[in-house]
Structures are given as structure tokens and as C-alpha cells.
Amino acid sequence: MTKNKICQNIFNIQRQFFESKKTINPKERIKSLKKLKSVISNNEKKIIIALEMDLGKSYAESYMSEIAIIYNELNYFIRNTKKWTKRKRVSSSLLNFFSSDFILPTPYGVTLNISPWNYPFQLSISPIIGAVSAGNTVVLKPSEHSPNTSKILEKIINESFERGHVDVINGGPAIGKYLLNLKWDYIFFTGSTEIGRVVALKAAKTLTPVTLELGGKNPCIIDKNVSIEIASKRIVFGKFLNCGQTCIAPNFLAIHENIKELFINSLVKNIKSIYGNNPKNSPFYSNIISEHHVDRLSKLLNNSKIIHGGKFEKSTKYFEPTIVEVSSIQDKILDDEIFGPILPIMTYGSDDELDSILQRSKNPLAFYVFTNNKKFGKKLINNYSFGGGAINDTIGQIVNKNLPFGGIGNSGMGKYHGHETFKTFSHFKPYIIKSNFFDLKFKYKLSENSIIFKLTKKLIKYISI
Numbered sequence: 458m459t460k461n462k463i464c465q466n467i468f469n470i471q472r473q474f475f476e477s478k479k480t481i482n483p484k485e486r487i488k489s490l491k492k493l494k495s496v497i498s499n500n501e502k503k504i505i506i507a508l509e510m511d512l513g514k515s516y517a518e519s520y521m522s523e524i525a526i527i528y529n530e531l532n533y534f535i536r537n538t539k540k541w542t543k544r545k546r547v548s549s550s551l552l553n554f555f556s557s558d559f560i561l562p563t564p565y566g567v568t569l570n571i572s573p574w575n576y577p578f579q580l581s582i583s584p585i586i587g588a589v590s591a592g593n594t595v596v597l598k599p600s601e602h603s604p605n606t607s608k609i610l611e612k613i614i615n616e617s618f619e620r621g622h623v624d625v626i627n628g629g630p631a632i633g634k635y636l637l638n639l640k641w642d643y644i645f646f647t648g649s650t651e652i653g654r655v656v657a658l659k660a661a662k663t664l665t666p667v668t669l670e671l672g673g674k675n676p677c678i679i680d681k682n683v684s685i686e687i688a689s690k691r692i693v694f695g696k697f698l699n700c701g702q703t704c705i706a707p708n709f710l711a712i713h714e715n716i717k718e719l720f721i722n723s724l725v726k727n728i729k730s731i732y733g734n735n736p737k738n739s740p741f742y743s744n745i746i747s748e749h750h751v752d753r754l755s756k757l758l759n760n761s762k763i764i765h766g767g768k769f770e771k772s773t774k775y776f777e778p779t780i781v782e783v784s785s786i787q788d789k790i791l792d793d794e795i796f797g798p799i800l801p802i803m804t805y806g807s808d809d810e811l812d813s814i815l816q817r818s819k820n821p822l823a824f825y826v827f828t829n830n831k832k833f834g835k836k837l838i839n840n841y842s843f844g845g846g847a848i849n850d851t852i853g854q855i856v857n858k859n860l861p862f863g864g865i866g867n868s869g870m871g872k873y874h875g876h877e878t879f880k881t882f883s884h885f886k887p888y889i890i891k892s893n894f895f896d897l898k899f900k901y902k903l904s905e906n907s908i909i910f911k912l913t914k915k916l917i918k919y920i921s922i
Contacts, residue, residue, distance in 0.1 A: 460628060460635075463626070480564060480622065483539050487539065493531065496617045497582075500612065500613055504578055507608065510605040515741055518698070530583055533858055537876070546559055553891065559887070559889070561888065565591075566594070567594050568593045568596070570585060571598045572600060575699060575704070577599060577606040581599050584645045586878065595624075596624050597610065597624070598633055598636055599625065603746065607625075611627060637655075640663050642665070643668075644656060644667040650868070657669060668873065672794045673708070673820065673868035674821055675708045675821045675824065676815060678827065679827050681716055683720075686723055690727045692710070692825075693778075695825075700743040701798035706852070708795055709803065712802055713804065721764060728765065744774040745797065754795075755771075757799055765780040766780060776797060776799075782801070788801065788803075822843070822864045825851050826849075827848075845860070845862060858875030
């Protein structure tokens with residue numbers, strides 16, 4: 458059987474599974490999530506090994522940035538799914554006199570989840586948790602660039618779910634293209650903006666709702682009034698975690714000219730403090746995903762003013778934490794999201810200069826401000842559009858399950874994490890139950906002289922009915 462036929466067969470089985478109503482009972486959804494948690498626990502070591510093989514991640518980094526986040530989500534969904542699935546009664550309207558009005562969360566149906574390679578375990582499982590909690594079936598297409606993690610994902614999914622409920626289809630771009638040609642009820646995509654546009658076009662042809670979790674040229678603004686040591690340490694952590702291959706990592710720094718040298722010195726000091734004089738030997742520093750991406754990153758350094766780092770080794774997929782100085786936001790290195798351990802820095806001297814920088818980086822996925830001036834930080838947060846952000850921190854905005862995560866414009870559409878994931882994969886179906894006990898006969902003959910028309914016209918200007 459060809460791979461395309463296998464894809465079509467799995468899709469058909471999922472459609473049959475959903476139509477059998479096996480996913481409707483909230484107790485069965487919770488049971489499935491508990492089984493998934495148990496299987497993940499039994500395979501922790503294999504997940505850690507796979508992440509080390511694919512991305513060179515340490516045990517601690519893999520556990521904290523991939524596995525622990527999933528346990529936290531699973532615990533939250535297991536505890537709340539029953540409550541979330543209940544219909545909610547809302548107040549009725551005088552226009553629907555003697556009715557009971559409700560909103561009922563219902564699943565979309567057969568869903569597709571296309572996940573990336575940078576956090577290949579976490580970003581594959583997290584949407585599945587929400588989709589299953591909401592009563593959907595899921596086909597997961599993991600990235601072909603993290604093959605070891607994709608393999609363990611397939612094992613975990615097969616052990617956790619009945620066939621037709623959640624399935625994994627491994628393969629390259631051709632498989633992804635074939636899957637996008639099928640008629641899904643919902644598509645969830647995490648990846649680059651370039652591929653996100655392709656997914657959106659395919660979804661539009663079949664009017665399929667879609668969530669796009671993309672990236673962006675995330676700015677990080679350093680005010681002159683700032684705690685230099687703390688700020689530089691937090692930036693080094695957020696930028697070079699996972700070797701810079703994080704969609705919400707700072708893409709560039711805009712530093713006030715008054716503290717430029719002090720801040721650069723502090724950045725270099727903290728890079729050495731965290732990763733040592735030779736990061737290649739550090740147990741806390743990851744690898745680039747592939748030799749191709751080492752090539753891509755190395756070309757960005759052509760004609761760049763390197764302040765620190767710059768060493769790379771294609772055969773071991775090593776790329777040193779690197780700081781480069783650019784003269785403006787229009788520098789070629791900033792044309793696209795860097796997605797690696799290269800941190801460009803530039804300076805600004807006035808609010809107008811800073812505004813011109815930020816206007817060239819519209820709708821980023823993340824937005825960071827380091828300042829001790831609350832008024833300055835609040836002004837920037839209020840005045841610029843972005844997916845999510847932080848004042849005096851990096852990447853911390855994603856760890857709170859009560860905060861939605863998602864982009865805007867070029868950085869994506871839709872949101873998830875915590876209850877937002879359940880809502881993303883649910884259609885909230887409104888309906889009313891009208892009483893037969895009392896019937897206003899005059900409402901059936903509407904005219905400008907009718908009582909109901911005159912009453913509505915009088916009330917509607919002043920109160921909500």
C-alpha cells in the first residue's frame with residue numbers, strides 16, 4: 458500500500474471513529490488523557506534519549522521544556538474536562554420570552570495537527586491534549602527533521618489511543634501536502650510563516666478552520682534605566698535556550714545608546730557564566746537541528762560585525778552563542794526570523810528612533826521590554842501589536858496556563874494553552890428551549906402598530922433586551 462493510500466485509509470478510519478460517537482462521553486476523554494499520561498511516564502527515558510539525539514538537549518532541558526509542560530497540561534485537563542464540557546446556561550432575552558438559552562461545547566470532528574522540530578515532543582502532544590479533551594479525533598504529522606522524537610511519538614500514541622482516535626503519520630513534505638488536500642474539520646499548524654501561508658491557502662479552499670502558530674522577528678528593548686546584570690542574564694537564557702531555536706526567543710536587541718558597552722559586556726559575561734568558555738563542551742547547550750541549518754546560520758554572519766562568538770562546526774551541528782552588531786533594523790541579517798544562536802544588537806537614542814525600529818518589526822510573536830521605568834514599559838506594551846510579551850523577562854509568558862499563547866498577523870492566528878486549547882478545538886453551539894406554556898399570539902403579525910413592535914422600539918434605545 459502506498460503512503461498516500463495509508464493516509465487516506467487512516468483518515469477514513471478517523472471519520473468512522475468520530476461518527477461512532479465514541480469521543481462524546483467526557484469520562485472516556487478523561488480516561489484517554491490518563492492513559493496518555495501513564496504511557497508518557499513509562500517512556501520518559503526514551504523521550505529524553507530521542508531529544509538528545511535530535512537536538513542535543515540535556516536531561517534537565519528536555520524534561521523542563523518538553524515533558525514537564527505536558528504533565529502540567531495533562532493534569533489540568535484531566536481535572537477540568539468534565540466541567541468544561543457541560544452546557545452553560547445564559548440569560549434569555551425579552552425577545553425570546555419564556556425560553557431557556559444554552560451554549561454547548563461540541564467537537565469539530567476529525568482534526569489534523571502538523572508539529573515542528575524545535576520542541577518536537579511538547580508541540581506535538583500539547584494540541585492533542587486539547588483536541589481529545591474537546592472530543593475530536595487527531596492525526597499527528599510530526600516533523601521529519603526530528604526523526605528520533607517522531608519515532609517515540611508514534612510509539613506513545615499507538616500505546617495510548619485506540620486506532621482511529623489519535624494516529625501518527627510520519628513522512629516528509631509530500632505527505633504533508635497530501636494530508637492538506639483532505640477535508641479536515643480543523644487544522645492546527647505550528648511552524649514557519651512561509652509554510653503557514655501554504656496551510657492557510659489549503660484550508661481556505663475547503664473552508665476549514667485553522668490555527669497557525671508561527672514565528673516572528675521578536676524585538677527586545679533595553680531602556681537606559683535598567684538592572685543590567687539581571688536583564689542580561691534573562692536575555693541570555695531566553696535567547697540561547699535550545700540553541701536559539703525557539704519561536705519566542707528575542708530576535709534582536711535595541712539597547713539605549715547610554716548603556717551599550719556596559720550591557721554588551723554583561724551579555725558576554727553571562728554567556729560564559731552559563732555555558733563556559735567553550736560552549737561546545739557544555740552539558741547545558743544544545744545543537745542545531747541539521748547541517749543545512751548550520752549552513753543557513755553561517756551565511757548570516759557574512760560581512761557581519763561579530764562582537765562575541767561566531768564559531769561553528771557543521772559535522773557536529775555546533776554553533777557558538779554569537780553576538781553581532783548591526784547599524785539599523787534594515788540590516789540583511791534581520792530580513793527574516795533568525796531561529797538560531799545569533800543575537801544582533803543595535804542602539805537607539807530617542808523614542809522616535811525606537812519607534813522607527815519597532816515599526817519595521819510588525820506583529821511579532823513575542824515582545825520584550827527591560828526597564829525599571831514602569832511608565833516606559835507600559836507605554837510600549839500598550840502601543841505596539843504582538844502575540845505575547847513580558848516586561849523584565851523573556852519567554853516567561855508561556856508558562857502560565859491561564860495566559861493564552863498565539864500570534865497575530867504574520868506571527869499567526871488563533872491561540873491555545875490551558876483552557877484556550879479546549880476552546881480552540883470546540884464549537885460553542887448555542888440553542889434555546891422555548892416554553893409552550895405561554896405564547897404571545899400578537900408577535901406573529903408584526904406591523905408598526907403591533908404592541909411588540911412599539912414596545913421594542915421604545916426599549917431598544919435605552920436598555921439591552
